[in-house]
Amino acid sequence: MDSLQRARESKFEIENPSFAITVIRPSRGWVSLKLREVWEYRELLYFLGWRDIMVRYKQTVLGAAWAIIQPFLTMVVFSVFFGRLAKLPSEGIPYPIFAYCALLPWHYFAEAINRSSNSLVGSANLITKVYFPRLVIPLSSVLSPVVDFVIAFVVLVGMMLYYGMWPTAAIVWLPLFLLLALVTALGVGMWLSALNVQYRDVRYVIPFLTQFWLFATPVAYSSSLVPERWRGLYGLNPMASVVEGFRWALLGTGQTPGPMLAVSVAVVLLVMVSGAFYFRHMEKTFADVV
């Protein structure tokens, strides 16, 4: 009797909140992105990103210092070989800071691509056991390296003080260039992570891809080496615009971003939108194939 009573009462309670009806049927063709649902799962996004950050440097001696060591040592190597020995021009800026300023967004980007591409395969246990919008997975792995970026940024501030450089007012645009790098990584990450579920070749492609991409991006060299008339074409590589933008916003080199940036934004939007739709299209097979 008592349990029946309780049943009635709680039944009354639960009838109120959500009368959401979930319809399950095979999807056909191209499906909607369901971005609202991703938004509803923002707490999961937060917790997955938080887990990545918490776990990353567990059981390491140096811990979060790794976030600084990697770009910093790369900067040292670049300074010695490209700055000192090859004497690449650095637009009147001390070469170390010139390189480090580009290595910051580059390291973020390489890390974000690497993590997001392997994210679905690495989360197979979640995908086969729980439902949630799968977009959350590559999204969280693109977001969590931002923390490393911020840590490494502190070193840049130190270097700028050391070299006695002051940022221009253009620094307010910096977050937008970071956003451009993030969206680029997300777009590429959605494509590669979905492909990786089906074709594990992707895992082997990524190291090459990031290496080639590094050469195609003016990290070690100045984009002034690229002839003016090819600039628009250079914008097809969004990371070129990101790196240029970082130097412009922080060090005041180069020109105000113009057509090259416009080309990059267009490319990024194309990659991201197509990536999102491809991802959603393949999403239904993830649990069965991964």
Place this chain on the structure above:
Amino acid sequence: MSDIAIRVENLSKLYRIGGRQERYKTLRESLTGAVTAPFRRLWSVVRGQSSAVANETIWALKDVSFEVQRGEVVGIIGRNGAGKTTLLKVLSRITEPTKGYAEIHGRVGSLLEVGTGFHPELTGRENIYLNGAILGMKRAEIDRKFDEIVAFAEIEKFISTPVKHYSSGMHVRLAFAVAAHLEPEILLVDEVLAVGDVAFQRKCLGKMEDVSHEGRTVLFVSHNMAAISHLCERAVLLDLGRIVRYGDTSDVVSSYLEMAESDSKVLLVDRRDRKGSGELRVQSITLRNGMGEEVKSFRVGETAVFELAYESSTRKAHKNVRVGFPIDSILGQRVSLLQNEMSGFFFEEIPPKGRIMCKVPQLPLVAGRYHFSFCITLNGIIADWVIKAGILEITAGDFFDTGRTLDVQDGIVVLKQVWQVEPELEPVASSF
């Protein structure tokens, strides 16, 4: 609006077996495959063969239709591979159905596994939040239930210890505690109670009962008929992806038991979840008693004969054959392994088609249900391997030859035993 919580209409799910075994392919394979496939298909049409595609797929669910009322607790039972988990996966939107339609009224929580997403490096506290979020709980909700979860799991002292230092029991308790505090209107539960020690299982069953009294709708997959009978008013019996019976739990459970017991011979020809090269395949396993009669179950202490009928695909005799026949408890604990080489027996040569018999003179297992599996290797390469090939039912028997039937249920094995008593002798009086 009627009081329906779940409506399922003609739900079907097709799996590609080849795809599942290979899991993934390389781009090159699929490119060459894409180029050659049309020719191969054409060739098979020319030769008058039916399409090979039909053989490579399996309907894990086929035209499943049923309705569940709000507040009902429905059990889903069936043999291994009947499609129970697939049904839950489709209903919880983990995987899409191939055909059909289902609608679910209300917020769904699914528990296909406890501790999904647990990270060994994180502490108990951190994992509660992470796992809760993965199962669909809001942060505020976890905050509110946090103390209750910790108390339920009985791990107060270790809440700030990384989970990798937990014992497996603690791990499971914590995982279940989070899951048990999930409060969706509709709960889909796979066999998660088959974990942990007996006391904790009882606690979990109690929690499940509370849930059902709270007027929530529950779909509950289990092999534990006692739990199903206890918790569910109605049950669905699935077999080979189809609904065999849907109705009152007691009727459905008895149909299931009949079905399980009707197989004194376990046919394995249709089993798709097998591994190995396939050079040799076990067709069926027959249980026989000491007199060679087919039986459905053994009594404790009886002579048991396991007979594997096999066939080789190469039509050749094989040498260097190893047959393993593990027996596991229903909870997945390995009870024993029967294996020819281990026991000092080597097959000189086995014919391309035949029967392999293994006799256990006096079965020392306590009454209960067990799973058996088998694995056959030829020259060290697995030829055929089926996990949980069948169920071994052991009933009360006269193990000690006392003329009385003993229903031993304590422990795992029954041991032959010799008892005696000796008086404590004075040292001086001792003959030594």
